[in-house]
Amino acid sequence: MSSTTFGHRETALPLTNTSNGSGSHKKEKLSNMFRAYGKVNEADQARLLARRKTRRRIAIIGLSFIVLAAIVVAAVFGSRGSGGDSKNGGNGGVQPISSSIKAVCDVTLYKDTCYDSLAPMANSSQLQPEDIFKLSMKVAIAELSKASQYFSKNGIFKDVADKMSIAALENCGELLSLAIDHLNSSLSSSGEVSVIQAVDDLRTWLSSASTYQQTCIDAFEELKGDTKASVHDHLKYSSELTSNSLAIITWISKVASVLNLRRLMSSSPNHEEPEWFHVKDRKLLQSSDLLKKKADIIVAKDGSGKYKTISAALKAVPDKSKKRIVIYVKKGVYSENVSVEKKKWNVTMIGDGMESTVVSGSLNYVDGTPTFSTATFAVFGKGFVARDIGFVNTAGPQKHQAVALMSTADQSVFYRCRFEAFQDTLYAHSNRQFYRECNIIGTVDFIFGNSAVVFQNCNILPRQPLPNQQNTITAQGKVDPNQNTGIAIQNCTILPYGKLDTSLRTYLGRPWKNYSTTILMHSSLGSVIHPTGWLPWSGTTAPDTIFYSEYKNTGPGSSTKDRVKWKGLRSITDKEAKKFTVKEFLHGDKWISDTGVSYKSSL
Numbered sequence: 001m002s003s004t005t006f007g008h009r010e011t012a013l014p015l016t017n018t019s020n021g022s023g024s025h026k027k028e029k030l031s032n033m034f035r036a037y038g039k040v041n042e043a044d045q046a047r048l049l050a051r052r053k054t055r056r057r058i059a060i061i062g063l064s065f066i067v068l069a070a071i072v073v074a075a076v077f078g079s080r081g082s083g084g085d086s087k088n089g090g091n092g093g094v095q096p097i098s099s100s101i102k103a104v105c106d107v108t109l110y111k112d113t114c115y116d117s118l119a120p121m122a123n124s125s126q127l128q129p130e131d132i133f134k135l136s137m138k139v140a141i142a143e144l145s146k147a148s149q150y151f152s153k154n155g156i157f158k159d160v161a162d163k164m165s166i167a168a169l170e171n172c173g174e175l176l177s178l179a180i181d182h183l184n185s186s187l188s189s190s191g192e193v194s195v196i197q198a199v200d201d202l203r204t205w206l207s208s209a210s211t212y213q214q215t216c217i218d219a220f221e222e223l224k225g226d227t228k229a230s231v232h233d234h235l236k237y238s239s240e241l242t243s244n245s246l247a248i249i250t251w252i253s254k255v256a257s258v259l260n261l262r263r264l265m266s267s268s269p270n271h272e273e274p275e276w277f278h279v280k281d282r283k284l285l286q287s288s289d290l291l292k293k294k295a296d297i298i299v300a301k302d303g304s305g306k307y308k309t310i311s312a313a314l315k316a317v318p319d320k321s322k323k324r325i326v327i328y329v330k331k332g333v334y335s336e337n338v339s340v341e342k343k344k345w346n347v348t349m350i351g352d353g354m355e356s357t358v359v360s361g362s363l364n365y366v367d368g369t370p371t372f373s374t375a376t377f378a379v380f381g382k383g384f385v386a387r388d389i390g391f392v393n394t395a396g397p398q399k400h401q402a403v404a405l406m407s408t409a410d411q412s413v414f415y416r417c418r419f420e421a422f423q424d425t426l427y428a429h430s431n432r433q434f435y436r437e438c439n440i441i442g443t444v445d446f447i448f449g450n451s452a453v454v455f456q457n458c459n460i461l462p463r464q465p466l467p468n469q470q471n472t473i474t475a476q477g478k479v480d481p482n483q484n485t486g487i488a489i490q491n492c493t494i495l496p497y498g499k500l501d502t503s504l505r506t507y508l509g510r511p512w513k514n515y516s517t518t519i520l521m522h523s524s525l526g527s528v529i530h531p532t533g534w535l536p537w538s539g540t541t542a543p544d545t546i547f548y549s550e551y552k553n554t555g556p557g558s559s560t561k562d563r564v565k566w567k568g569l570r571s572i573t574d575k576e577a578k579k580f581t582v583k584e585f586l587h588g589d590k591w592i593s594d595t596g597v598s599y600k601s602s603l
Helices: 022-036 042-080 096-105 111-121 129-149 163-192 199-218 227-258 261-266 279-286 288-293 310-315 574-578
Strands: 297-299 325-329 332-335 338-340 347-350 357-361 377-379 385-387 390-393 405-407 412-415 418-420 426-428 432-436 439-442 444-449 452-456 459-462 471-476 486-490 506-509 517-521 547-551
Touching: 096 111, 096 129, 096 227, 111 129, 111 227, 129 163, 129 199, 129 227, 163 199, 163 227, 199 227, 288 325, 288 347, 297 310, 310 325, 310 338, 405 412, 439 444, 459 471, 471 486, 471 517, 506 517, 547 574
Parallel strands: 297 325, 325 347, 332 357, 338 377, 347 385, 357 390, 377 405, 385 412, 390 418, 405 426, 412 432, 418 439, 426 444, 432 452, 439 459, 444 471, 452 486, 471 506, 486 517, 517 547
Antiparallel strands: none
16 A cells, blocks of 8 residues: 655646345234324324434434444454553453443544543443544644634734745635534534434545645645645644544445345434425526526616626625525626625526627736636535536636635536536535536646546546646546545546647546545547656556546547556446445436436436
8 A cells, every 4th residue: 555645736748658914914013003192194104203213213313323333342342452561460451431432432532532532521321323423623733723813913923924935825714714614513403413324424524624625725835935834733633633534334234234224214203304305496497598587686787687786786685694695697708706605595596508698707816816816617505517618718828727616515506517627627626516518628736636526427628738738537536445436427428628748648547645535437538648648646556545447438539548557546346336326426317307408316
């Protein structure tokens, strides 16, 4: 296993060479009992039965976690054997509270950090794994809140003078605020419902919290001075604690799957749909013309709408709206850098077509803006949907990193959109994302990030880069084996955008981080793809810990006989490929179907 840690993505790619009967009786008895007390309507009876079923589920879950806790403790005592522990006077001297925490911490990457941080907080000898997970969340939030003070105006800023470092530190402040939000959301969700019910959300938000911290560190990879080391040191402990919480919830998820608890809980009658979801709303969203007519807000450069800029329209969106707000942006080029802030929930933005309604900007790394902030259009608010819009960064190839769109919004959807730039076109930063029938145009690492993202029926179009550069389509940034992230490209087409030099090499991707995860399946790969397929980040190979795969692709660039011989480039079965489809990889598809966007849930 490679211990190499990859940092900031390079600004250029030089050309290199690579190689039951009792149940009915109970129902009858219950019915008789109702009749004895007078007439009861069917709805009331159904609700009562639902409550009884829910109580049974809760009882089963509680019992299962008791069993789970017993397994944990047994594992600890069993691993220490009959020889005992001289320091503690044998097994009899080991405190049960320490044993439970020790056993759970053994599933984490930073075992000592886990145990040392949790043992002092434990106040019961009857801790279940769910309790230990919540404790781990609390210590992670406390430490991250402490670390974030370092990035405040009263912290490191007073010792930094150069423009780029100040901009990167401002990014860190925003990123750590997002990380704290995600940790708090995870802790509150685990208090409102069973951890098992919320496990997919918890893993997603913890994966994102880890990504936010890593993005802050990455922003300093190419900067000089002592700031880089200082930033890394101040985030080391909080990153480890976040990773430990992620490892614990991943382990609980695996055990619950074995016990089929997740399937049992999924049929709970207590699930609430968002207020905006109704059958009529879904039909509305399926029709672009109706969607425009029923829009809550209209933006038009010619003054025919209420607002002339998208940014102004977004300010009118109520914070944390549970009702879907539709913004219609009429045709035109909107030269502005737009941010859908984190409190702007459930926004749908529709244009007049990916070539007609265009948002354009030119922020870039060379001119002094950190990659994370170069996006022409940045999305933070959850549940965002974009349809029929183009997002462009016009900085050009000589400006290197220049993002057209960056999304860190959970459950964001992009339908029939265009993303055009050169290096770093589309930053699918974190959380769950879905792209359908989009055009994505770029050169170096032009689909990158660490979200759980599926691209379906999209056109992926590499273009001519700078001289002596090579094209790489993907650069996936998974830094922790427990993150549920990766890039899945399904039923897409890869063809050149315009005329390319015959000597130009274009690769499917390169591993940005140690656990980089990317799969292409059922896609058409044009001859533009180099026979070796993939490019190392550095050196001549890739870490064994990556997960890359090509599954049942077609086209002249799909042949795998000359592909690189990496351990992490794997052949997979139908069952394994299915794990990267919408329903499984994005943890359910209801949030996509509710938008009215067409999609395919599986293979």
